[in-house]
Amino acid sequence: MKQKSSRRNFIRKAALSSAAITSAPFILSxxxxxxxxxxxxxxxxxxxxNDQINLALIGTGIQGIFDTQAALTVDGIQLVAACDLYTGRLERAKELWGEDTFTTRDYREILNRKDIDAVIIATPDHWHKKIVIDSLKAGKHVYCEKPMVQQWxxxxxxxxxxxASGKICQIGSQGMSSLGNEKAKQLYKEGxxxxxxxxxxxxDRYSAEGAWQYPIPPDAGKKTVxxxxxxxSAPKVxxxxxxxxxxxxxxxxxxxVAGDLFVHAFSTLNHIIDSHGPNRAMATGGLRYWKDGRDVPDVSITLYDYPKTETHAAFNAAFRINFIAGSGGGSGFKLVGTEGEMEIGQNSVSLRRSKLGLVPGGYSMISFPEAMQKKIKNGYAQQNIETRTSALETGSTKWxxxxxxxGGHHDHFYNFFTAIRENGKVIQDPTFGLRAAGAALLANESYYKNKPINWNPTEMKIG
Known part of the structure; x- marks a missing residue:
C-alpha cells in the first residue's frame, strides 16, 4: 500500500534534523x-x-447565527437577508446585522431576489434537501449545514x-478546513x-443545553411561530x-446524535485518510436520562468497519456519545496506528510514537528455569529485533x-467564498457530504432496526 512507502519516508525525514522542511519531528527520546x-x-x-458577495441566511437559529458571524469574518461578504419561521429570530437578525436587513418567513422570497449571490441553509435537517435544491435551481451558491441530508x-x-446548476455547494462541517485537519492529513500521508x-x-456532555433542552421564549405560540x-414533509401533529x-x-x-455529532468526525476522518467511508455499522444505546418527550437516544455507541483501500489499511472506528456524563464532559478524536497515534482538534494535533515491545519480559519468562531464560534472551538478542534507530523515533510532538x-469555521467559509470568486473547488462538496452523512446515518439505521447495517461507501447506498 501507499502507506508503506510513506512510513519509510516519514522515518527518513525524522532522522535528518529538526530543521528539515517537513512535518516529521526529530524526536530523540x-x-x-x-x-x-x-x-x-x-x-x-x-x-x-460592487465586488461584495451578498449573502442570505435561511434558518436564523443558533447554528445559523454562528455560521453567519463566521462568514462575515471573511473579507468582501455582506448579509442582506434572513429567513426564519419565528418572528423573534427575525427581530434578532435586525439587531445583529442592521435594520436594513430584509427579513421574511418564506425562503422563496429570498431565492427570488436577484441581488443575493449565496445562501446559508441552517434549517432543521428535514428541510435540507428541498431548500438546497430550490436554491441551486434559483442560481444561488449554497452553504448547507451538516448533515447534508436527513435520509441517505x-x-x-x-x-x-x-x-446541473454549475453553482458552488459547500457542506458545513465547520472544522473541515481547519489547521488541525490540514496538519493531521499531512502527517498521516507521511506515515x-x-x-x-x-x-x-x-x-461527553453534562448540561441541559448540551442535551438540546434549548430555551423556549415566553411569546412562543401559533401567532409567532x-x-x-x-x-x-414531516407527519402532521x-x-x-x-x-x-x-x-x-x-x-x-x-x-x-449521529447526524449532529458523528458526521463531524466522519468528515474529518475521511478527509485525513482520503477514504470514502465505512462499509458496516453496529449501534447500541438508549434514552437514559433526558426523558422529556424526545424519541432519540441520549447515549449512543456505534462500531464501524472500514475496508482496506489504497490509502488505508482495514480498521475499526468507535463512536461514543453520552449526554449525561457525570465526569462533567469532554471530547476527543484520536487516530491510532501501528506505530503511533494522533489526537486531532481544529487548533492542534498531538502525535505520539512509542516503542513496540517485541522482546519478552519477566511476566512471560517466569515459568522457565533461569538457564532457559538466559538462552531465550540470547536468542532474541541475536535477532537484533530492537534497534537503537527504533528507540530514537519515539516521543511526542504537538502542533x-x-x-x-x-479558526476552522472562518477557514471553511474562506474556502467557500474563494471557490465562488475563482470558480474553484470546495473541500466538502455534496459527494463528500453524502459520504459523511451516510456513514453517520448508518448508526440510526442500525439502532432502530436493532441489527448491523452494510454500506457501500463508493456508491453511497445501503447494501
Missing part, C-alpha cells in the same frame, strides 16, 4: 516533548461595494442538482502513525413548542495554532 507552531496565510484583499436516499438528488488500526471518537410550514425549538430531539425533523488564528 520518549521524554522529549516538542511544540511546533502551525501557520496560516490569508490573502489580503480590498473589495469595492436524498443525497443523489442534491449531487445531481449541484452539477507518522504507520497503518491506521482504530479511530476513537467521543463526545409558523408551525405548519415547519412541519413540511398539533402545535407544540418543544418540537419547534428543540427539534433535534425528534427523528421526524433531525438525525439524533499548535497561533493565538491570532481565525
Amino acid at each position: 520518549a521524554s522529549k516533548n516538542e511544540n511546533i507552531l502551525m501557520q496560516r496565510a490569508y490573502e489580503t484583499n480590498v473589495f469595492s461595494p 436516499q436524498e443525497g443523489q438528488d442534491i449531487i445531481s442538482a449541484q452539477k 507518522a502513525i504507520g497503518d491506521i488500526v482504530m479511530l476513537d471518537f467521543y463526545n 409558523d408551525f405548519d410550514t415547519f412541519l413540511g 398539533p402545535y407544540e413548542d418543544k418540537r419547534f425549538f428543540r427539534w433535534r430531539n425528534y427523528k421526524d425533523y433531525g438525525t439524533g 499548535q495554532a497561533p493565538k491570532d488564528y481565525k
Whole structure:
C-alpha cells in the first residue's frame, strides 16, 4: 500500500534534523516533548461595494447565527437577508446585522431576489434537501449545514442538482478546513502513525443545553411561530413548542446524535485518510436520562468497519456519545496506528510514537528455569529485533495554532467564498457530504432496526 512507502519516508525525514522542511519531528527520546507552531496565510484583499458577495441566511437559529458571524469574518461578504419561521429570530437578525436587513418567513422570497449571490441553509435537517435544491435551481451558491441530508436516499438528488446548476455547494462541517485537519492529513500521508488500526471518537456532555433542552421564549405560540410550514414533509401533529425549538430531539425533523455529532468526525476522518467511508455499522444505546418527550437516544455507541483501500489499511472506528456524563464532559478524536497515534482538534494535533515491545519480559519468562531464560534472551538478542534507530523515533510532538488564528469555521467559509470568486473547488462538496452523512446515518439505521447495517461507501447506498 501507499502507506508503506510513506512510513519509510516519514522515518527518513525524522532522522535528518529538526530543521528539515517537513512535518516529521526529530524526536530523540520518549521524554522529549516538542511544540511546533502551525501557520496560516490569508490573502489580503480590498473589495469595492460592487465586488461584495451578498449573502442570505435561511434558518436564523443558533447554528445559523454562528455560521453567519463566521462568514462575515471573511473579507468582501455582506448579509442582506434572513429567513426564519419565528418572528423573534427575525427581530434578532435586525439587531445583529442592521435594520436594513430584509427579513421574511418564506425562503422563496429570498431565492427570488436577484441581488443575493449565496445562501446559508441552517434549517432543521428535514428541510435540507428541498431548500438546497430550490436554491441551486434559483442560481444561488449554497452553504448547507451538516448533515447534508436527513435520509441517505436524498443525497443523489442534491449531487445531481449541484452539477446541473454549475453553482458552488459547500457542506458545513465547520472544522473541515481547519489547521488541525490540514496538519493531521499531512502527517498521516507521511506515515507518522504507520497503518491506521482504530479511530476513537467521543463526545461527553453534562448540561441541559448540551442535551438540546434549548430555551423556549415566553411569546412562543401559533401567532409567532409558523408551525405548519415547519412541519413540511414531516407527519402532521398539533402545535407544540418543544418540537419547534428543540427539534433535534425528534427523528421526524433531525438525525439524533449521529447526524449532529458523528458526521463531524466522519468528515474529518475521511478527509485525513482520503477514504470514502465505512462499509458496516453496529449501534447500541438508549434514552437514559433526558426523558422529556424526545424519541432519540441520549447515549449512543456505534462500531464501524472500514475496508482496506489504497490509502488505508482495514480498521475499526468507535463512536461514543453520552449526554449525561457525570465526569462533567469532554471530547476527543484520536487516530491510532501501528506505530503511533494522533489526537486531532481544529487548533492542534498531538502525535505520539512509542516503542513496540517485541522482546519478552519477566511476566512471560517466569515459568522457565533461569538457564532457559538466559538462552531465550540470547536468542532474541541475536535477532537484533530492537534497534537503537527504533528507540530514537519515539516521543511526542504537538502542533499548535497561533493565538491570532481565525479558526476552522472562518477557514471553511474562506474556502467557500474563494471557490465562488475563482470558480474553484470546495473541500466538502455534496459527494463528500453524502459520504459523511451516510456513514453517520448508518448508526440510526442500525439502532432502530436493532441489527448491523452494510454500506457501500463508493456508491453511497445501503447494501
